[in-house]
Amino acid sequence: MRSRARSWLALPLLLALGLAGCASDSGGGVQSGKMATIKARGKLICGVDGSLPGFSFVGPDGSYSGLDVDVCKAMAAALFGDPTKVEYRNLNSSERFAALASGEVDLLSRNTTMTLSRDAAGGNGLSFAPPTFYDGQGVMAPIASGIKTLKDLAGKPICVESGTTTELNLADRMREQSIPYTPLKFQTGDQTYAAYLQGRCVAVTSDRSQLAGKRSSFPNPDAHSLLPDVMSKEPLTPATVNGDPVWADAVRWTVNALFQAEELGISKASIAAKLAEAKANPNQADLRRFLGVEGEFGKQLGLPADFVPKIIGAVGHYGEIFDRNVGPGSRLKLDRGVNKQWKDGGLIYSPPFR
Amino acid sequence: MPWWRNRVVLPWVIQAAVALTVLVLIAFLLGNLIRNLTAAGLLLSWNWLGQPAGFDIAETLLPFDASQPYWRGLAAGLVNTLRVVLAGLVGSTLLGTLLGMASFSSNGLLRGLTRAYVEIVRNIPLLLQLVFWYFVVFLSLPNGTAAIQLPGVVLAKSGLYLAWFGEGLRWLGPYLVNGVWQAPLRLSVEFGALLTGLVAYSAAFIAEVVRGGIAAVAKGQWEAASSLGLSWFQTLRQVVLPQALRVIVPGLNTQYISLAKNSALAVAVGYTDLYSVAETTLNQTGRAVEVVLLLLAAYLVLDLFISLVMNGLNRLVQIRER
């Protein structure tokens, strides 16, 4: 009886599969109104990692902090003038895009690499803001293991988080150099590093910043080293869902505002003075426009006119965010590297606010 | 007579109402699905199955590398699932039958221990048991010369090494080369942990099925057999079990199917089964609906297959009984 019922059941399913196969790709209309949804809700829902020191981490008191988290706070400040109006969702790497696509989170600020296939409408169909951290993929191994280069990893198990670009880059690099290896994949970063620390794999691969962040939380950080090989470019970028240009623009220019503020030397401490200066001096046209004293940039983006002062007042400029979370002021102690302002030879560059 | 009392009309009215509700619900869901997918540019298509996957899989029976297409990766995942399910079926049946038989032992201590095992294992979630086996037991295994060496088997963190036929059908045990174990047959600890967890868990349930089957055989059969001079084990094997199978086989069917479904928890211990590959695929392609449909279809077919085999076996057992 049961088997007959089941075979009946398999029929519609196969039928659905077949029908679905016949359905052709066709273009769709633009859906808008994310911004309206968020404003009506009164808070931003931000997808973060939640267990990555420096980027997003839950403190013992249950509060979130990190570079990715500060982007969420900046966005909330831009929308509501209040950086606390954010609800954070911890997402693992395998569920993050589905969470964004189905509208469960408004903004994905979760050390996500911008790639063509993730951006393209025919791929994951995301919409990317400017990268907030230029990273590269690295490999970490215990110093005692004597592993110095990728070649030393031949035939060895390597731990990697599944569903990441890391996993794909690892496959590519190893294939290029014809190095056989065993990828041990885990669903979450926690499990990946747990397996590494328990010695199941001789190395773990991820973005170099993430490796440094995790290493800083190990019981004996000095026993592990990052190999010199950089396997890939990993521009970590906040993302929104495709098909809502209004919302995507608001996110893009919120991030740009962080960059521009650093370039103009407007910090959390100096924002009040700068704002007063801009208001007092009609000749400071650039500053006045940037801080929303004149012009209607805010309105054009669907944000309040003074969204920039609100952002900077809440989280400071990009340089401050970097220093506080991953730079010298943090446990990670990462170098600015390519994440310097373009004037200093880095890649952080905001298009003009005009 | 009003229509709501009419016993010919009423059933059809009820059915029409239920069918209409269900259809409206389905139309509503499908309409949303198509609209939302169109908006996201993700309308159903299967072309991506032929694209190169770009990720590797650690241990595969079906050879697979990153340059091969997604469907091949999913197939390799399915083969890995089948592998652990098949091994799990054999292992849990053996252990479960032994435990079920032991619960009728004349030794009170053995009976008590069997009971305790079943009560402990059945009341602890499988997922918890799996992560326990993996992170606590298997990842604590030593490596190299310190590895646990049993006759024909070596348990190390780098894998489980088994004796098997080497070249020229020569029986070959595990041996150590430069501090690294080699053997004709090597299983990963991920596979080992998953298999151990599944077998330990399912065996407790199968033991109950077997116990129920044996208990269903009339007591007189035991007495008659022992009066013929058969030992306890002989009675069980030659008289009781063949009759008990009649009751046991349908129960086993249920347990086998749940074992097959439980194998999807492999993802928690880093074993790359069908579900794990599907999750990675979804992540790389964003094709949520297609991947979910494939997953559901695959497990349904697997269950169906197990049911068919067990139903066949059931018929066999029933005929033999007369």
Add this chain to the structure above:
Amino acid sequence: MNPLLRRLRQDLFATPADSLLSIALLAILASGSTAFLHWAFSRAQWAVIQANSTLFALGRYPIEQQWRLWLLTALLAAAAGIGWGMLRSHPRTDRSGRLWPANDRIAALLLLLSLALPWALGLALPIQLRWWALSGLLLLLRWLAGRFGPGLPPALKRLLPLGLPLLYLIGMLLIGGGLGLAPVPPSEWGGLLLTLLQASFAILLCFPLGVLLALGRRSDLPLLRWGSVIYIEFIRGAPLITLLFLGQNMLGFLLPGGMAPERVWRAAWVLTLFAAAYLAEAVRSGLAAVPRGQVEAARSLGLSLPQAFSTVVLPQALRVALPSMVGQFISLLQDTTLLSLIGLMELLGTARTVMANPAFLGKNAEVYLTLAVLFWCCCAALGLGSRALERRLDPAAVVRSG
């Protein structure tokens, strides 16, 4: 000879083979348990449980609102005490007059053991005191209900079960906030709280759904029957993890934008719909055990078909199905651990984040063992309760005593 010794000899040393087996098993048992005890008392570091006990119990639930959960626990303890006492004191089951029958002694022993739990874990003194007070309340009410329950007017006794849904509503209100209480969003529920909440929600709601599905599957109306069959077999054919995956990843597509529920609720609904299919099968086997004649007899007494089903057939079917239904509830409770795989912070999910904390890296064994004991106790308690209820509903007992 001493009867205990005789029993031992009969059980363990009846034949030479048995003796050998017993000695071998005893040796294994002894070495295993000494190794375990050695580990538990000298090598294991239980600080990971002590330091994170609140996280395990409640997740990120705001500290200033935790009094609400204590209040809820007190209400639950009271309800459990009254329920236990009423069940025991019912004149039909136990006419021996003993207030503490043998089976209850085991339950009371378990309760006493759980009394020692906060002390063993080294929790703060206020928590220990509250814990003891709650246990005292439970036992006191059990005694009171057992002693005076039978004397209550029957109308009041019939009203008592209605308190349970009311209690659930109050509980939800206390947990989630509203009506003047500060709201606590579901994303901040976690640990044991979330586990129990998910399990109880699914258990409560899958019950009516499952009964409807079972009736549908046995219905003479072909559309209803096939609809139920397709639903039941579809759900039973899929691993729960794929359904949860479907719920998390596809529900957003299936509903109009923004209508998809919070993901805690999404998981709760998936669990409910999943459990309903299994429960339907349990109820169906119960329905099959009720003879057809029962319906006919009820009809000939002038009852309508729905009346016949609800007052004659269903009560009998549910009694037969009770053990397998409770079995389903137990596995449902265990299945909540799968929520950790979709990123929810129930007990196992909390355990994962705790073990990612640098201070507690590698404390897997301590954490997993604690969770195992916790789950075992919950499931065993459910099993015990089910067996008590079974005896209480046993018609043979009714006939014997009444």
